[in-house]
Amino acid sequence: MSLASHLPRLLAFSFAGADLLLEAGRDCRIHFAAGAAENLTGQSEDRLVGQALHSLFAEEDRTFVRGMINGLGSGERIGPLAVRLAGAEGQVHPAVIGLCCLPDNPTLVHCTLSLRGVQALAQSSAPRDPESQLLQGSAFPRAVEQALQHARELDQKVTMTLLDLDGLGQIRDEMEASDSRLLLDRICANLRASSLDGQTVARLAENRFGLVHQASLSGQEMARRLSTVVRQSHPLAGKLSVEGAVLPLENRGLERADMIRAIAYAAERFASSGRIPGEDLPGVIENSVRETLERMEDFRQVLSQRRFHFLYQPVVRLVDRRPAHFELLVRFEDEVSPQEKLDFAENLGLICDFDLAVCHHAVNLLSDSKCDARLKLAVNLSGHSILNSVFIKSLDALLKANKAISRRLIFEITESAELTDLETAHRVIQTIRMLGHRVFLDDFGAGAASFRYLSALAVDGIKIDGRYIREMGRAPRDLAMLRGLKRICDDLEIEIVAERVETETQAARLRELGLPLAQGWLFGKPTAKPRLARDAEAQVHAEGMFRGLRGRA
Numbered sequence: 001m002s003l004a005s006h007l008p009r010l011l012a013f014s015f016a017g018a019d020l021l022l023e024a025g026r027d028c029r030i031h032f033a034a035g036a037a038e039n040l041t042g043q044s045e046d047r048l049v050g051q052a053l054h055s056l057f058a059e060e061d062r063t064f065v066r067g068m069i070n071g072l073g074s075g076e077r078i079g080p081l082a083v084r085l086a087g088a089e090g091q092v093h094p095a096v097i098g099l100c101c102l103p104d105n106p107t108l109v110h111c112t113l114s115l116r117g118v119q120a121l122a123q124s125s126a127p128r129d130p131e132s133q134l135l136q137g138s139a140f141p142r143a144v145e146q147a148l149q150h151a152r153e154l155d156q157k158v159t160m161t162l163l164d165l166d167g168l169g170q171i172r173d174e175m176e177a178s179d180s181r182l183l184l185d186r187i188c189a190n191l192r193a194s195s196l197d198g199q200t201v202a203r204l205a206e207n208r209f210g211l212v213h214q215a216s217l218s219g220q221e222m223a224r225r226l227s228t229v230v231r232q233s234h235p236l237a238g239k240l241s242v243e244g245a246v247l248p249l250e251n252r253g254l255e256r257a258d259m260i261r262a263i264a265y266a267a268e269r270f271a272s273s274g275r276i277p278g279e280d281l282p283g284v285i286e287n288s289v290r291e292t293l294e295r296m297e298d299f300r301q302v303l304s305q306r307r308f309h310f311l312y313q314p315v316v317r318l319v320d321r322r323p324a325h326f327e328l329l330v331r332f333e334d335e336v337s338p339q340e341k342l343d344f345a346e347n348l349g350l351i352c353d354f355d356l357a358v359c360h361h362a363v364n365l366l367s368d369s370k371c372d373a374r375l376k377l378a379v380n381l382s383g384h385s386i387l388n389s390v391f392i393k394s395l396d397a398l399l400k401a402n403k404a405i406s407r408r409l410i411f412e413i414t415e416s417a418e419l420t421d422l423e424t425a426h427r428v429i430q431t432i433r434m435l436g437h438r439v440f441l442d443d444f445g446a447g448a449a450s451f452r453y454l455s456a457l458a459v460d461g462i463k464i465d466g467r468y469i470r471e472m473g474r475a476p477r478d479l480a481m482l483r484g485l486k487r488i489c490d491d492l493e494i495e496i497v498a499e500r501v502e503t504e505t506q507a508a509r510l511r512e513l514g515l516p517l518a519q520g521w522l523f524g525k526p527t528a529k530p531r532l533a534r535d536a537e538a539q540v541h542a543e544g545m546f547r548g549l550r551g552r553a
Contacts, residue, residue, distance in 0.1 A: 067189025
């Protein structure tokens with residue numbers, strides 16, 4: 001029986017899983033089109049014939065599609081993968097692509113396109129590396145989580161591979177610009193084709209990549225394919241070394257969220273770490289994951305067993321040096337740097353539970369009948385926490401149940417974690433303020449996003465990063481910046497706190513600038529109990545006398 005007699009059955013078989021069937025040569029020109037061409041491409045089947053297949057896709061995916069067509073071997077298939085179709089007036093529409101090359105005609109590539117199943121695959125709106133159009137490293141953990149969810153729904157086994165293309169940057173620097181671009185395009189096309197859905201692949205660093213893929217594809221096979229693609233790209237590329245570490249995304253007896261966090265953290269460390277010649281990459285990655293999981297468990301133990309205590313540092317009014325309020329600071333029993341431990345908790349998504357524990361401590365203290373009614377406390381909240389819906393729900397319930405202390409409890413939003421959703425952050429901050437609490441932005445000026453935050457978030461005040469205070473006597477530009485910031489804050493009617501004030505000269509300059517509040521060792525170190533009013537004033541006066549005597553000695 002001839003192929004022609006089987007054609008209706010073959011078309012029916014293709015359309016059972018797709019909306020449009022296309023056939024293209026290795027030059028990417030379409031020879032045949034059948035199906036819902038108008039719905040997917042806005043063109044008829046006849047008009048599609050003769051066009052370049054990759055021209056149907058968004059600019060960011062054209063190189064990827066062209067690379068898959070050129071690299072598809074006889075008898076091989078790729079997909080389903082998530083792609084973006086080019087629509088009218090620059091619009092982009094998500095779709096699913098599948099490719100295969102039949103053994104009896106290796107010069108032709110058969111392509112299926114469908115709108116069905118798009119939602120099940122990773123969405124394409126995540127931040128992307130501008131050069132490679134792969135996911136940025138920051139978006140990779142979310143992509144891993146989505147891939148695992150999708151795999152679980154389909155009862156698939158998946159794994160993650162981290163790849164190190166040692167020397168990629170140096171080799172590309174030695175190439176002509178067009179060859180360098182072609183090499184990266186082919187590498188990225190190969191990685192996307194190997195990934196679970198065409199989207200769960202990230203560029204973690206210049207020469208390091210991570211992807212989620214079917215467990216049936218071994219790390220050795222992936223490295224072999226990539227090495228072949230690289231060698232075929234350019235004679236110089238033969239010097240490139242491809243090495244990978246495979247991390248099975250299995251349960252390991254842990255909560256799935258913990259496992260994803262640990263692996264994502266290991267991937268981040270992999271992206272930023274150096275390499276030692278001859279180092280066992282798989283062993284290094286595996287050890288990193290194991291170490292991360294141990295640190296996660298240790299932090300949970302610290303939290304559950306309350307292996308930390310609180311100190312209080314005054315924020316004073318510069319006009320009379322009396323405490324306006326106290327910042328609540330945390331110290332851990334193991335004497336590890338608090339910031340190091342809290343940064344780890346933020347990176348691993350553990351900070352919300354810790355922030356809530358600190359909030360409960362502050363509320364309980366201020367609500368105690370024995371507490372001095374003049375005491376006001378400022379509590380730090382991570383940017384991660386205020387974007388976490390579970391945390392905000394718990395905090396909202398806590399604050400509403402203790403409205404009587406609202407004027408005495410202040411919140412400082414730390415910039416150690418970037419606020420990725422300013423609209424949500426603004427809404428949360430306004431909810432807190434409507435309950436009667438003041439909200440400050442902490443470490444203002446330490447990060448590139450500070451002024452963007454000030455524009456997007458309505459707050460009651462800011463705390464200037466201590467670096468500007470330390471440098472203002474030596475760097476005129478920092479002093480000019482403080483003057484400008486003071487004018488902006490006056491216009492916005494928000495307060496300024498100067499952090500890390502350590503000398504009388506600094507305090508004098510801040511008073512000249514008209515800054516109302518300050519914090520630092522000049523006015524009092526963190527203590528186990530807050531020192532209010534007369535006690536604090538006497539302490540500052542005594543310390544001033546001591547400095548004067550020491551200066552005359």
